[in-house]
Amino acid sequence: MSQLFKGQRVIRGYDVIDPSGFDEVVDAGEELLMPGVIDCHVHVNDPGRDSWEGFSTATKAAAAGGISTIVDMPLNSIPSTTSRDAFNVKLDAAKGQLHVDVGFWGGVVPGNEAELPGMIEMGICGFKCFMIHSGVDEFQWTNEADIRAALRVLKGTDSVLMFHAELDVPGLQTEPKGDRVEYKTFLDSRPDVMEVEAIDLVCRLCQEYQVPCHIVHLATADALPLIRKCKQQGAPLTVETTHHYLTLAAEDVPNGATQYKCCPPIRSQQNQDDLWGGVLSGDIDMVVSDHSPCTTDLKTQGSGDFIAAWGGISSVQFGLSLLWTNLKSRGMNIHDLHRLLTTNTAKLPGLSKLKGSIEAGKHADFVIWAPESTFKITEDIIQHKNKLTPYMNRTLNGVISRTVVRGKTVYHNGKFNETPQGKATFRKN
Numbered sequence: 001m002s003q004l005f006k007g008q009r010v011i012r013g014y015d016v017i018d019p020s021g022f023d024e025v026v027d028a029g030e031e032l033l034m035p036g037v038i039d040c041h042v043h044v045n046d047p048g049r050d051s052w053e054g055f056s057t058a059t060k061a062a063a064a065g066g067i068s069t070i071v072d073m074p075l076n077s078i079p080s081t082t083s084r085d086a087f088n089v090k091l092d093a094a095k096g097q098l099h100v101d102v103g104f105w106g107g108v109v110p111g112n113e114a115e116l117p118g119m120i121e122m123g124i125c126g127f128k129c130f131m132i133h134s135g136v137d138e139f140q141w142t143n144e145a146d147i148r149a150a151l152r153v154l155k156g157t158d159s160v161l162m163f164h165a166e167l168d169v170p171g172l173q174t175e176p177k178g179d180r181v182e183y184k185t186f187l188d189s190r191p192d193v194m195e196v197e198a199i200d201l202v203c204r205l206c207q208e209y210q211v212p213c214h215i216v217h218l219a220t221a222d223a224l225p226l227i228r229k230c231k232q233q234g235a236p237l238t239v240e241t242t243h244h245y246l247t248l249a250a251e252d253v254p255n256g257a258t259q260y261k262c263c264p265p266i267r268s269q270q271n272q273d274d275l276w277g278g279v280l281s282g283d284i285d286m287v288v289s290d291h292s293p294c295t296t297d298l299k300t301q302g303s304g305d306f307i308a309a310w311g312g313i314s315s316v317q318f319g320l321s322l323l324w325t326n327l328k329s330r331g332m333n334i335h336d337l338h339r340l341l342t343t344n345t346a347k348l349p350g351l352s353k354l355k356g357s358i359e360a361g362k363h364a365d366f367v368i369w370a371p372e373s374t375f376k377i378t379e380d381i382i383q384h385k386n387k388l389t390p391y392m393n394r395t396l397n398g399v400i401s402r403t404v405v406r407g408k409t410v411y412h413n414g415k416f417n418e419t420p421q422g423k424a425t426f427r428k429n
């Protein structure tokens with residue numbers, strides 16, 4: 001037995017710290033204790049589109065999923081987080097609503113580069129831009145000149161620029177042709193080459209400016225050779241993919257099932273297998289939810305029109321269990337899970353000094369869960385505001401029993417701490 005702490009005592013063969021001085025002592029029994037999951041790609045949409053999601057419901061869903069920190073995307077809220085003023089509006093909207101800690105991404109849009117240093121000063125986690133229409137008119141997409149202007153400002157700041165990497169390729173026919181209820185009609189309108197061309201440009205800019213660049217939600221495995229080469233040449237590039245690209249396949253999407261629509265699209269089973277290869281090799285650094293819900297009407301559930309439907313998949317609550325269920329059959333283990341969901345997702349938004357591992361001096365953010373237990377996703381357990389999800393009725397491995405944020409239990413066996421314990425959290429390099 002080690003003698004790490006004065007007053008240490010032993011219960012059933014485990015080393016236990018003297019409980020006096022602690023608010024709460026938890027015996028996790030046979031369950032697994034890990035640092036809380038950090039999901040650094042969540043669209044909370046609050047304020048402005050809080051009928052789609054909101055800080056309270058999104059963070060409750062996160063807590064129920066073993067997540068102790070989410071990082072909120074700058075778009076779909078109104079205003080978008082593209083200025084210091086808008087960042088303050090968002091921080092106000094979040095106040096008193098948070099069941100887990102929340103960091104914030106800012107946006108790079110044409111002409112806002114003068115706002116970036118002030119937002120960094122305020123503790124923004126980094127920035128995101130779109131290389132194609134974002135889906136909402138108030139968050140404008142950036143061309144190469146806009147991106148270069150932002151990279152010049154970000155150089156030397158330790159901040160990161162993230163890219164929605166799809167480009168309209170000149171001469172490429174992407175007008176949807178065919179039955180709009182068929183998934184293939186949508187898939188054919190967003191071919192792999194749109195991602196590959198965009199990622200090629202990101203890689204070149206990342207190498208030229210040596211500013212940390214990050215590709216969000218990589219969907220095509222065709223870009224993996226470019227990514228590998230860019231990293232091998234020493235460019236500060238990181239890449240994420242999502243639970244849906246690693247779980248779902250185009251061949252299995254039913255007609256009219258618009259809950260499967262997102263951009264870039266879920267591609268073939270072969271592509272999914274190849275993405276897993278990228279996760280295994282380390283070319284893909286992390287896995288996130290890209291939780292992006294909306295109201296049912298915008299998902300055109302009546303008509304099943306894939307082209308008109310909003311693109312976004314809801315899943316923040318189920319990320320840990322989804323990855324765990326799939327990862328074992330792909331030759332990975334619990335250490336990979338920790339790296340993909342926590343270590344690397346803490347690093348990207350600059351939260352590693354306080355989060356992402358269990359160490360003295362860091363926040364006491366934990367998840368306690370039962371890896372071998374199973375559960376079924378049903379509407380009554382879903383905590384996010386709009387319940388539509390492609391994972392309905394799936395049975396997953398990995399039941400979350402407790403989530404702890406800075407030493408406070410926020411979720412325990414289906415029940416929440418009704419006093420929101422989460423805080424806004426800021427980049428610390």
Ligand SMILES: [Zn+2]
Pocket residue numbers: 041043073290292
């Ligand atoms: Zn997103």
